[in-house]
Amino acid sequence: MIRAEVEMHVPFFDIDILGIAWHGHYCKYIEIARCAMLDKIDYGYMVMRATGYVWPIVDIQLRYVRPARFEQRIKVAAELVEWEYRMKIKYLITDAETGEVLAKGHTVQAAVDSASGEMSYASPAIFLEKLGIKTGAP
Secondary structure (H helix, E strand, O other): EEEEEEEEEEEEEEOOOOOOEOHHHHHHHHHHHHHHHHOOOOHHHHHHHOOOOOOEEEEEEEEEEEOOOOOOEEEEEEEEEEEEOEEEEEEEEEEEEOEEEEEEEEEOOOEEEOHHHHEEEOHHHHHHHHHHOOOOOO
């Protein structure tokens, strides 16, 4: 439904002594792709906050297939696959030149009312509207 892809080079400050991207930096890479995807529907983090909701990550899974290396050009794709009760986004990190899979995974985010701190068990109407889904909510 909603998808974005970003391209980047693995920078020097992301590598470890072996010359490969430290595994924790993959979270940063998918965050960049997730922000690009959310921007496509005008529901980036600042807009979320302004509408009274925050969406913390409640689950993250990454499977590392091959290491990303210093100065390697990579593509990171983010695709929204669930939206009714939570926001589930799938990710694919590939080599930009060969298409070889480097990592894949997903995140799950839950809507939380900013004022009360209460988790919502359904996606807020504003999020569904950003997706072009009509709701009966005012």
